Amino acid sequence: MTESNNLNSRTRFLALLDQRLSDSLDEAEGKELDQLLNSSAEYRELYVQHIWTDSLLNWELTVSNTISSEYTENLHSVETIPAITLSSAVKINRFTRFMQICLLLVLLVAPAIYWITNYPTDNEKASEIFVSTEAVESSEVVAVLLDSEDVVWSDGQASIEYGTSFHRNETLKLESGLIRIAFDCGAGVVLEGPAELKLCSAWQACLHRGKLAAVVPEGAEGFTVLTPQKKIVDLGTKFGAAVDDSGQANVQVYEGEVKVESRDEIATSKSLLLTAKSHSRYSENNSQASEIKLQGVDSDDQISVPSFEQLAVARSGVYPPSKKSLRHQDFDYPVPATETQAPMETFPSSVILGEDFYPRSHLSRTFVGKPNALNLDSAFARVVYLSEPLQWQELNGGHFALEMNGRDPAYPFIANRMHIKLDSPINEEVYFSFLGRYQGLDENDFFSLWFDNNYGEGTSHSMSPNAGIRFGEYFARMTVNEAGYFSVPADDVVFCLVGHLRKNQQEKFHAIDLWVNPQLASPGEPDIHVEFNHMHKQAFSFVGIRMGKDTESEDRLLFDRLAIARSLQEVLTSTDNILPDSQFPTSNIP
Amino acid sequence: MLWRKRKEFDASRTFAAWACKFAHLQTLSYLKTKGRKSCYSLNDEALEQMAELSVKEAEKIDRKGEDLQRCLKKLSPSQRELLRSRYQSNVTVNEIAETLGRTPHAISMSLYRLRSLLRECVERALQPEVLS
Numbered sequence: 001m002t003e004s005n006n007l008n009s010r011t012r013f014l015a016l017l018d019q020r021l022s023d024s025l026d027e028a029e030g031k032e033l034d035q036l037l038n039s040s041a042e043y044r045e046l047y048v049q050h051i052w053t054d055s056l057l058n059w060e061l062t063v064s065n066t067i068s069s070e071y072t073e074n075l076h077s078v079e080t081i082p083a084i085t086l087s088s089a090v091k092i093n094r095f096t097r098f099m100q101i102c103l104l105l106v107l108l109v110a111p112a113i114y115w116i117t118n119y120p121t122d123n124e125k126a127s128e129i130f131v132s133t134e135a136v137e138s139s140e141v142v143a144v145l146l147d148s149e150d151v152v153w154s155d156g157q158a159s160i161e162y163g164t165s166f167h168r169n170e171t172l173k174l175e176s177g178l179i180r181i182a183f184d185c186g187a188g189v190v191l192e193g194p195a196e197l198k199l200c201s202a203w204q205a206c207l208h209r210g211k212l213a214a215v216v217p218e219g220a221e222g223f224t225v226l227t228p229q230k231k232i233v234d235l236g237t238k239f240g241a242a243v244d245d246s247g248q249a250n251v252q253v254y255e256g257e258v259k260v261e262s263r264d265e266i267a268t269s270k271s272l273l274l275t276a277k278s279h280s281r282y283s284e285n286n287s288q289a290s291e292i293k294l295q296g297v298d299s300d301d302q303i304s305v306p307s308f309e310q311l312a313v314a315r316s317g318v319y320p321p322s323k324k325s326l327r328h329q330d331f332d333y334p335v336p337a338t339e340t341q342a343p344m345e346t347f348p349s350s351v352i353l354g355e356d357f358y359p360r361s362h363l364s365r366t367f368v369g370k371p372n373a374l375n376l377d378s379a380f381a382r383v384v385y386l387s388e389p390l391q392w393q394e395l396n397g398g399h400f401a402l403e404m405n406g407r408d409p410a411y412p413f414i415a416n417r418m419h420i421k422l423d424s425p426i427n428e429e430v431y432f433s434f435l436g437r438y439q440g441l442d443e444n445d446f447f448s449l450w451f452d453n454n455y456g457e458g459t460s461h462s463m464s465p466n467a468g469i470r471f472g473e474y475f476a477r478m479t480v481n482e483a484g485y486f487s488v489p490a491d492d493v494v495f496c497l498v499g500h501l502r503k504n505q506q507e508k509f510h511a512i513d514l515w516v517n518p519q520l521a522s523p524g525e526p527d528i529h530v531e532f533n534h535m536h537k538q539a540f541s542f543v544g545i546r547m548g549k550d551t552e553s554e555d556r557l558l559f560d561r562l563a564i565a566r567s568l569q570e571v572l573t574s575t576d577n578i579l580p581d582s583q584f585p586t587s588n589i590p
Numbered sequence: 591m592l593w594r595k596r597k598e599f600d601a602s603r604t605f606a607a608w609a610c611k612f613a614h615l616q617t618l619s620y621l622k623t624k625g626r627k628s629c630y631s632l633n634d635e636a637l638e639q640m641a642e643l644s645v646k647e648a649e650k651i652d653r654k655g656e657d658l659q660r661c662l663k664k665l666s667p668s669q670r671e672l673l674r675s676r677y678q679s680n681v682t683v684n685e686i687a688e689t690l691g692r693t694p695h696a697i698s699m700s701l702y703r704l705r706s707l708l709r710e711c712v713e714r715a716l717q718p719e720v721l722s
Contacts, residue, residue: 011695018698022683034631037640044636048643053705056658061677141674163667165674316689317675318668 009036013043021054141165142202143181143189144319146310147412148458149297151177152193159456162412163319171198174210177458178296180306180413182314186220187234188306189213192294200226211242213254213294215305226263230284233259237276238305240292248284252292254303296413297460297480298446298470299549309410321410348573352430353422353543353564357383357400374420375455380405380547381417390435390560392496393520394574397435397560404447404559406440406551412457415551419455419544426451426501426564427539432467433498433571434562440555441491443472446548447557451501451540461546464537465512467499470548476514478532486527487516498523498571501540509537520572654712661711669704676701 016033019025025033037044143166153160154173166172166181174193182188184202191197195210205212206226216223216234225232228247232239237256243249251260253274260282261271274282283289296304306314313319347354355374376382381404390397404417434449448468450461462480469475469489476499477483489495500513510533513526545559563571632640662670675681683701687694 014702015695015698018683018701024682031631034636038631038633038636041639044639045643048640048647049709050702050705052644052647053709056654057673057677057705057708060655060658060662061673141679144671161667163671165667165671312689316686317671317679317681318686318690319671320668321690 009039012036013040013046017047017050021050140168140202141184142168142170142199143183144314146180146182146188146306146314146319147414148180149178149414150460150462151179151458154196159458162457166199168199168201171196171208178294178304180304180310182306182311182319183220183223185223186311186315187214187216187223188311189215190294190303190305207241207243207249208247209243209245211240211292211294213238213240213292213303213305215308215311216256217308217311227284229263231261231263233261235259238303239274240294240303242292246285249282250284250289250292251282252289253280296549297462298448299413300444300471301550304413304549307409309408310412313410320412321408347563348565348570351563351565351570352424352426353420353562355420355562356398357402357560358398359383359400374418376402376418377416380408380415380553384558386558390437390494390558392435392494392517395433395435395496395520395561395572396574401558401560402545404545404547404557406445406547406553406555406557407549408553413549414458414460415547415549416455416457416459416461417545417547419542421542422540422564425453425539425541428566429501429503430564430566431498431500431568431571432562432564433496435494435496435560436468437492437494437558438469438489438555439492439558440552441469441489442550442552444548444550445472445555446470446546446551448475448546449497449562450544450546451542452544453537453539453541455542455544461544464540465499465501465509467497467512467514468545474514474516474528476512476528476530478510478512478530478535482530482532484514484528484530486514498568500526500568503538504533507538509535509540518572520574523568523572657712658708661708664711665704665707672700673704 013033013036016025016029016036019029020033037047145160145162145164145166147162148160151159152175154175172179172181172191172195174191174195176193178190178192180188180190183199183205187203189197189205189212191212192210195212196208197210197212198206198208200206203220203222204224204226205214208228212225214223214225214234215238216236218236221234221236223234225234225241227241227243227249230249230251232241232249232251235257237258238254239256239258240252240254241249242251251258251274253276255276257273257275259271259273272279272282274280281289281291293302294304295302310319313321347356357374381402383400384403385399386397386401387399389399390401402418407413407415432449436447438445438447446469448461448466448470450464450466452459452461452464460480465476465478467474467476470483470485472488473485474487474489474495474497475483475485496517498515498518501509502511502513504510511529511531514528515523516527518524543562543564545557547555547557565571662673665673672686675686676683683694683697687697690697
């Protein structure tokens with residue numbers, strides 16, 4: 001048998017093995033599998049190993065439900081709100097599946113023992129079935145966390161990893177910020193703090209306080225939001241609901257229809273149909289129903305519900321689509337041998353940060369300064385070689401630059417692409433400059449360089465100084481509410497932004513200036529000046545870049561020559577290009 | 591027969607090994623007399639080897655459950671979710687593939703690798719006991 005035949009045979013064997021495990025093998029395929037097993041001792045070993053592992057997983061995950069038990073410790077007590085219980089069909093289905101597995105094992109030589117040795121006597125059997133059913137119900141996964149924006153959980157709850165499963169009757173309490181969750185029925189919800197939401201079932205969200213918006217794709221019609229007195233039944237739509245401190249509800253339909261009913265049994269016959277076109281709002285206290293908005297940061301979308309792409313991925317059970325992988329540029333990025341002789345940009349030795357994204361530049365003897373810990377989201381950011389470097393007047397970015405993509409709609413809304421932990425915090429007034437070029441620029445695109453004291457996947461850094469492009473203009477801001485705008489950037493054109501972070505007499509950062517494409521020889525007055533006297537930050541330890549929620553995954557932001565220094569002259573000074581060492585190390589990574 | 595006699599033994603590893611051997615012989619007998627006539631076409635060598643391998647697996651089964659629980663906790667959330675979808679929520683490989691926009695083969699391979707990973711983890715956990 002040739003190597004190619006071997007490969008094909010193995011691939012076929014694995015496919016048949018998988019079909020065997022999912023009980024979808026027909027007679028002809030069964031015989032084919034047997035023939036493969038007859039032909040190879042290795043296949044037989046693999047076969048037995050995977051049959052056993054699969055059976056063990058079935059036992060652990062279906063019957064004893066161990067994987068879920070770690071999440072059940074913080075479950076809240078069941079309230080009186082009726083919840084959709086696990087249907088008997090599902091219970092039977094799970095039990096039947098386990099029985100099928102046991103039967104399969106009997107047929108596949110011997111493993112019936114696992115079942116037999118663990119099988120209880122008749123009395124034990126009855127109690128075990130009861131207990132395991134209870135276990136399945138109490139640990140039923142009903143929703144998954146898709147993402148968050150600057151969320152502060154109540155009770156000092158630490159951050160929760162995206163993709164974390166929530167169980168039936170679990171309560172989510174937010175002080176502030178947004179979270180997005182996908183219900184198991186397919187509906188998506190965005191919740192804005194302060195809020196308290198109980199996940200009553202895979203089809204039912206019980207809103208005790210705060211506001212949410214839900215998007216209900218095809219197949220999830222019937223998704224219901226319960227407020228203390230009302231029941232809002234979706235009929236295929238996008239709608240918002242808010243509950244005030246007195247427990248009274250407001251409802252607004254953005255698309256489609258919802259039915260609002262009283263939860264009082266006597267009044268159940270009275271229901272109200274809300275539609276986006278005619279009667280779109282309802283207020284329980286008979287006042288003028290206010291508009292319900294749940295807007296994400298730096299997005300012009302006022303109802304920031306989960307995307308259909310996020311919901312589709314969540315339904316697969318694997319969210320987020322791929323794990324973020326952070327890399328340290330200096331050690332991980334390959335340098336093509338033919339390009340190691342590209343000129344390396346230099347910075348004045350006095351700068352606080354000089355980053356031209358030259359791979360592993362600090363390993364060169366000609367490197368001046370300290371290496372920075374550059375962390376990239378490698379799925380969407382990378383160091384690339386540019387045959388035509390970014391250049392603004394005398395400032396040249398060199399042949400290596402940072403390339404970042406816009407947001408993929410299946411991924412979380414906050415798209416931080418890069419951050420650098422500064423060798424020592426910025427605790428005095430500083431100037432900064434960088435070169436950029438945005439390819440695929442639309443009027444709702446956003447990117448910014450931020451200064452802050454932390455980083456995290458759900459952190460927008462919108463309450464710290466930012467500079468970049470927002471909604472068709474260059475901008476600089478101290479917080480999301482204190483911003484200035486200037487000029488209109490063009491698509492695929494190099495720009496140079498120069499900024500100044502200023503401190504007040506109390507030694508707190510209170511203002512930002514921005515020059516847009518300045519004359520390097522004489523920059524003149526800044527184009528933007530923004531003050532905010534209530535910022536209490538005295539130092540910054542991190543700088544980073546975030547792409548906006550409304551950017552497209554095909555967008556490409558090239559970014560280069562980031563300089564932070566104590567004087568304007570230092571960040572605008574053009575220094576000589578130098579060639580790296582002849583002994584400049586190349587990477588072993590292909 | 592084994593079922594009728596089960597109360598005579600506790601669920602010890604010794605019992606498991608004995609029972610497995612019993613089932614091994616019974617199953618061989620069954621397959622030889624009936625199974626092959628219908629849909630099974632495994633030869634004696636294959637049956638013998640698979641039976642022996644299964645006996646070895648059964649001897650370690652008591653410990654494996656506990657170790658598997660520990661190993662499951664070492665997986666990433668996304669890996670756990672894939673297993674949860676497949677085993678707990680009963681989602682088929684084809685359904686997972688369709689939702690993710692991947693081929694069923696790719697999903698099967700992911701599950702194959704996860705089972706292999708878990709198996710290695712469990713085997714590593716069992717090793718000290720074997721050595722001692």
